[in-house]
Amino acid sequence: MKAIVATRYGSPEVFRLEEIPSPVPADDEILVRVRATTVSAAHSMMRQGRPLVGRLFTGLRRPRQAVPSTEFAGRVEAVGPAVTSFSPGDEVFGETGIRAGCAAEYVCVREGGALSIMPFNLSATAAAAIVDGGSTSLYFLRDKAKLRPGHRVLINGASGSVGTAAVQLARHLGADVTGVCSAANLDLVRALGADDVIDYTAEDFTEGDRRYDIVFDTVGKSSFARCRRILEAGGVYLTTVPSFAIYPQMLLTSRIGDKRAVIAAAGLRRDEEKTQGLIMLKGLLEEKLIIPVVDRTYPLAQIAEAHRYVDTGRKKGSVVLTVEES
Ligand SMILES: NC(=O)c1ccc[n+]([C@@H]2O[C@H](COP(=O)([O-])OP(=O)(O)OC[C@H]3O[C@@H](n4cnc5c(N)ncnc54)[C@H](OP(=O)(O)O)[C@@H]3O)[C@@H](O)[C@H]2O)c1
Structure with a gap:
């Protein structure tokens, strides 16, 4: 699959678009075909390895997770044999936390991880943004x-x-x-x-x-x-x-x-807590009681551009990376 990879901390130029093996879902995991992910202020700090204390979570000398970005919206492509609450074809949104890995065509998420069915009235871009x-x-x-x-x-x-x-x-x-x-x-x-x-x-x-x-x-x-x-x-x-x-x-x-x-x-909250939050957000989004604010979208390959924009500190709402079907 196509994925963004960074093997060192630094400026937006650390990112490369590479072909790497697709992840294979374990028994209790869901394979998500990512359609949108984000670049946030927190991702910029993770890219830089700043503040240094953050490296206790992200890797001391280099990023422990080579594929960046922590939010996703997309479609369930396959599920492990123990998964009961999601099926291939479901549209889902969620986050992977410090495991990152969302700036790629596919990401694996535990069934009990931080994810929910996507609000029916949102695009993947809008769902990832919120x-x-x-x-x-x-x-x-x-x-x-x-x-x-x-x-x-x-x-x-x-x-x-x-x-x-x-x-x-x-x-x-x-x-x-x-x-x-x-x-x-x-x-x-x-x-x-x-x-x-x-x-x-x-x-x-x-x-x-x-x-x-x-x-x-x-x-x-x-x-x-x-x-x-x-x-x-x-x-x-x-x-x-x-x-x-x-x-x-x-x-x-x-x-x-x-x-x-x-x-x-x-x-750092438990995944169950994050999922409850996502389910509540889904309800509010479907009733249009809240709306996602998307500033700019960039194709996955332009992640460095997206990071440069986020680094200005001037973005309004979210910056989204779209992952095209290849
Ligand atoms: N602790 C946690 O659980 C947690 C979770 C998520 C995020 N975070 C952190 O929260 C911070 C914010 O994240 P974010 O994604 O919301 O940031 P962001 O979207 O990148 O923030 C950019 C916005 O901040 C405004 N801004 C800049 N300087 C300002 C000032 N002096 N006063 C008021 N507004 C100002 C900018 O408006 P103007 O262009 O008009 O200045 C811009 O719209 C980051 O440091 C992130 O790492 C922490």
């Missing part, structure tokens, strides 16, 4: 922040992959949502359902008078120290991006004070 942002936002807002109807929620980085999903999910869960983005993305974030928008190039949201029950920084551009004053008593500050300060702050605020700091890693 997996990372949707799962991550659901986990942070519903499970970590315990968002309740009526909560005031601020989403920083509202135009990114996690942010565009977070704005919509927070709205769906009944919050009053403020989205923070640059001027160019204000209309997009409003259209996704934000009640209020703040242009971060013109206004520092940490200096304002408004108070929030939840501040979710999806791009790690703020800090708990700066956001503490805009949190209500009992409020939660969440970030997706690790920093030296956030771990001791999380420990301390879990014991002292009435404002909490939280960092979490959606990718």
Whole structure:
């Protein structure tokens, strides 16, 4: 099969399109014909092997998994003899986590892995696009922040992959949502359902008078120290991006004070939990209560281009790689 391969960390030029053996499903595995995968900010960090601590998961000196990308949407091509819940021909979407392997014509996934039947009304491109942002936002807002109807929620980085999903999910869960983005993305974030928008190039949201029950920084551009004053008593500050300060702050605020700091890693959850999230997203997508935001699509062979674009830090929603039938 055709696959993208990287055997060292580095710039987007590490990727090569190669012919490699197709994976063969084990007894409890599903062979998926990948139609779309993504390039995300997290994939860029995995490509670079940064931060270095991430290499504990991805390989110390070189990538442990040569084929990159962690989300997929496609068709079940074959199943192992012990598989009962999926059949050849099913359209599925999901994620492979640190096993990666999705930037290829085929990937094998355990039946109990993080996957679900695809929303009937989405293309593979749109389905792949929502997996990372949707799962991550659901986990942070519903499970970590315990968002309740009526909560005031601020989403920083509202135009990114996690942010565009977070704005919509927070709205769906009944919050009053403020989205923070640059001027160019204000209309997009409003259209996704934000009640209020703040242009971060013109206004520092940490200096304002408004108070929030939840501040979710999806791009790690703020800090708990700066956001503490805009949190209500009992409020939660969440970030997706690790920093030296956030771990001791999380420990301390879990014991002292009435404002909490939280960092979490959606990718390290159990597969069963991820699957439950995907099933919930499927329902919301089919009812058009949320929509995927696709910025650009590239053919698989142009993965380096896609990474270069993601590296600008300016993408809106998701960047998708399409895998053509050969
Ligand atoms: N912890 C976890 O479980 C987890 C899960 C998923 C992702 N992540 C991490 O979360 C981060 C975000 O991922 P992503 O895919 O959503 O990122 P992304 O889509 O690449 O983010 C790009 C967006 O960020 C906006 N942005 C850039 N600087 C900003 C600023 N100072 N203030 C507000 N918005 C700004 C950009 O808008 P402008 O062009 O308008 O500036 C752009 O639309 C990554 O570091 C990723 O590794 C963590």
